[in-house]
């Protein structure tokens with residue numbers, strides 16, 4: 212079983228890739244991919260022409276979808292990750308994200324992934340690749356706030372060619388600022404609202 216060591220906050224963290232691979236092979240994850248791809252097709256993106264679909268699985272195992280919604284005032288645009296996390300909170304309250312999936316591409320790109328391919332896609336660690344779409348800085352903050360400090364919360368992205376890539380929120384936001392920094396808890400331990 213492959214293990215690697217990552218460094219976050221000056222502390223070594225052992226990451227077990229075998230376990231993460233296994234985690235990606237369940238039906239809930241396939242559902243996340245399906246609903247995010249479907250949500251991307253509903254993107255309201257007449258300005259950027261860049262459609263983003265996102266899905267999260269909450270700690271209770273429920274799956275939600277969101278897309279980007281642009282507005283002519285620009286600053287009132289909603290990003291897909293914010294949209295999906297707000298939907299999760301609307302339904303379940305302030306719960307933790309177990310994992311997040313993202314697909315983003317120009318609207319005229321049909322990201323080629325078929326249902327029967329989903330469980331066979333390899334998961335690889337995030338390379339530095341400008342063609343991959345990861346959450347923007349604004350959304351990394353939003354994602355982090357519902358991770359309960361779990362830096363290994365998986366964030367997956369689908370490339371335009373249909374390959375699946377994995378990073379962790381600790382990779383994407385290595386020196387975070389969150390409610391913990393000001394002594395606030397959104398919920399009690401165990402995921403209930405607090």
Ligand SMILES: [Zn+2]
Nearest residue numbers: 290347349350
């Ligand atoms: Zn964003």
